[in-house]
Amino acid sequence: MPPIPPKAILFDLDDTLWPIGPVIARAELLLHDWLGQHAPGVARQFSIDALRQRRLALLEERPQLLVDLGELRRIGLLAAFEAAGEDVAKVEPAMALFQAARNAVTPYADVLPGLARLRGRVLLGSISNGVADLDVIGMAGHFTVSLAAREFGRAKPDPAIFTAACAALGVAPAEAVYVGDDLRLDVAGAQNAGMRALWMNRRASSEHVAAGIRPDAICASFDDLLRWLDGHAEE
Template identity: 60%
Template structure:
């Protein structure tokens, strides 16, 4: 069956365009140091590990937070402040400290050069279940649209979030490729929504047997090669 030319690329963010685990570890450490100074009772009563465990409990009890990780962290902090008898007026300050550190990411070396090249040929966008702020990070200008689950109201692998991105770019799902690191959220989710899916495997992981991406790449350079030699790229729409 002939496939339509690709008119758009949509990207996951965390662990696709930058590594996220060291960023979160650092952000949580910075937050806990801030708590020691501004809410010492909270820092004394709640370690990074216990607050992380409590967030998982809250998530299990309130699945709505699956599409709102920012809200989940805020809820966990609010509960910790109340439990320690600390003034919850400082919760928003704590969130600001965490969010600043969470957005202090370093894109992989291939990201900026590839986005510059690809952006001249196809429409680029992002879909993320996370809370990264592309304006703060400095990458927003490379993408025509960016959809975050906590703002949209549903998360990957829900087909609605993929279809919303395609609609915003005025492309058909069959003309779109989604690039991400998660086999189920990104690969299966995109394919079930009618997109093609490229698995970004920067960490030498193994795919589940039932997951069949349209391609697997270890870098955006490999992605460019796959696009150039396997797919005929259509000219990017002219911005009006």
């Protein structure tokens, strides 16, 4: 039986639609500068890396926090404030500052034109483990459904979050395609949910070979994605 023509394409966000590493690095630097002014005890006691290591240790202790990385950061900051004897009421404005900087993303150059070309051809959705706010970023209107792990209660690669997004779009997993940069979370996760998965590999990496994961296709850009869709629209 030939593959079903795609009726929906769903996207990962961070490092698929925009680069996130530089954004997080800048947000953490801005946050640490803010701490130096408003909670100097925290800034003196904990470097950016020390705060990161504490979050990783907290995640080891409480892996359920993987579904809400914003809450993980908030709890980590709260513990640092308490350890430094600073006013914990300042954690919320600190988090607001970080979140604003974290949403200051710049899409890859091909993303907005690519989404515009996809509009009307297939249903569009997104699934993310991150805490990006598409309304603040200004991209919510591109997607019929946007599902975040922190709202759903389960995170990629759990197949449930993929099947829930498909159900919200009114399509079967076999009728949907997922596009993401992470082989385990995005590609394997979507395939285990019965979807086809395209690996957005902007770095020309060959890591999928060692990982033993076989994407249904590998794309370096939205142009590659659109060519793949053209080739599968009439299957």
